[in-house]
Amino acid sequence: MNPIYMDNHASTPIDPEVLETFVEVARAYPGNPASTDNLHGAEAHGRLEKARAELAQSLDAKPREVIFTSGSTESNNLAIQGAARALAGSGMHIITSRVEHPSVIEVCRHLEESGWHVTYVDSDSDGRVLPESIERAMLPDTVLVSVMAANNEVGTVNDIESIARIAHARGAVFHCDATQAIGMCDVAFNRQEIDLMSLSGHKVYAPRGTGALVVRTSGHRVRLQPVVFGGGHERGLRPGTVNVAGAAALAIAVAKAMRMRASEPVRIAGLRDQMWELLATGIPNAVQNGAANSRLPGNLSVHIPGVESKALVAAVRRTVSVSAGSACSTEHVDPSHVLLAMGQSATRAFETIRIGLGRFNTEDDVIVASGEIIKRSLELLRLSDAANAHTSAG
Numbered sequence: 001m002n003p004i005y006m007d008n009h010a011s012t013p014i015d016p017e018v019l020e021t022f023v024e025v026a027r028a029y030p031g032n033p034a035s036t037d038n039l040h041g042a043e044a045h046g047r048l049e050k051a052r053a054e055l056a057q058s059l060d061a062k063p064r065e066v067i068f069t070s071g072s073t074e075s076n077n078l079a080i081q082g083a084a085r086a087l088a089g090s091g092m093h094i095i096t097s098r099v100e101h102p103s104v105i106e107v108c109r110h111l112e113e114s115g116w117h118v119t120y121v122d123s124d125s126d127g128r129v130l131p132e133s134i135e136r137a138m139l140p141d142t143v144l145v146s147v148m149a150a151n152n153e154v155g156t157v158n159d160i161e162s163i164a165r166i167a168h169a170r171g172a173v174f175h176c177d178a179t180q181a182i183g184m185c186d187v188a189f190n191r192q193e194i195d196l197m198s199l200s201g202h203k204v205y206a207p208r209g210t211g212a213l214v215v216r217t218s219g220h221r222v223r224l225q226p227v228v229f230g231g232g233h234e235r236g237l238r239p240g241t242v243n244v245a246g247a248a249a250l251a252i253a254v255a256k257a258m259r260m261r262a263s264e265p266v267r268i269a270g271l272r273d274q275m276w277e278l279l280a281t282g283i284p285n286a287v288q289n290g291a292a293n294s295r296l297p298g299n300l301s302v303h304i305p306g307v308e309s310k311a312l313v314a315a316v317r318r319t320v321s322v323s324a325g326s327a328c329s330t331e332h333v334d335p336s337h338v339l340l341a342m343g344q345s346a347t348r349a350f351e352t353i354r355i356g357l358g359r360f361n362t363e364d365d366v367i368v369a370s371g372e373i374i375k376r377s378l379e380l381l382r383l384s385d386a387a388n389a390h391t392s393a394g
């Protein structure tokens, strides 16, 4: 039997319907969408523009505002570096938070080395970036504010509309990493007055290596400089032949996620709550990290005192895939920067597991996975108690 998959914040499996679109478009449109002189190229171009229009509609944007990329890391790089360079003449101060994804934080660190000044605001103890913290950090030369819609480790959802308003009141551009929020939270590019928005295919049941950056072209029009050079594709902002099948798959995946928004978040939150009840009953000292409300429906960030999360994740791996902190950082020994920013200790960060429930999880999965996590946690606790008893006995 395959292990149960509960690491949906790290990556989601491809939805069969999305895969079907991907394969069909890959087969039926062999041309290069930039070679529109020949019929194959023209047809591929037509299919790409259809995907762009579909995606724009799902996100409350205009087709020309959608730039296809390889995912959110690239989108975040293009948004932040691209806007910073285009706006350098007006100011060189950027505001972001300490709980952002590394593809935001490390881009900002890189810009600091090139002369930009960056303020990394703290979150509250739930991992929420408060609008008033952004307000306090604003300076006369602030040109860009970048805050995520929902956190990939602890699931906390931010009030991005208020943050957008604060940025705009001071003439700054607002970038939002909406990767985890698509289909789970209310995300509407135009209505929420977002200027730059990143999303990734493999977090919404589309293939890895697909994604988009949405760039405002009307009203408060955003100027960007490209970070990659080599052609005029995607309005010159993202040169390179576009993955037409990937764009089509992304568009259909986002449309489906938006259609399912009425029921799916409620279903997943129900499974999550059930799982927490089982875990809290089986492991009496387990506690949750993050917000009780305003939280991604599938997210459980659980601190089990005395149980090292790496050991637990390894112990349960034949039954269920969960992660120790953030998947992007599992090769490092550093504690989660998100939990530290929330004011938690390094010990607590090393004893926290992240469970990400998704579209294909069932109640059976919840029962089996909880049973295994409880059993292995109690085993590990007994082992560490025995080791402690041994040590104190001399």
Ligand SMILES: *Cc1c(COP(=O)(O)O)cnc(C)c1O
Pocket (backbone or CB within 6 Å): 009, 010, 070, 071, 072, 073, 074, 101, 103, 148, 150, 151, 152, 177, 179, 180, 200, 201, 202, 203, 211
């Ligand atoms: C996964 C993730 C990213 C990176 O996306 P890729 O498509 O894997 O590059 C960025 N931000 C958040 C919040 C994420 O969850």
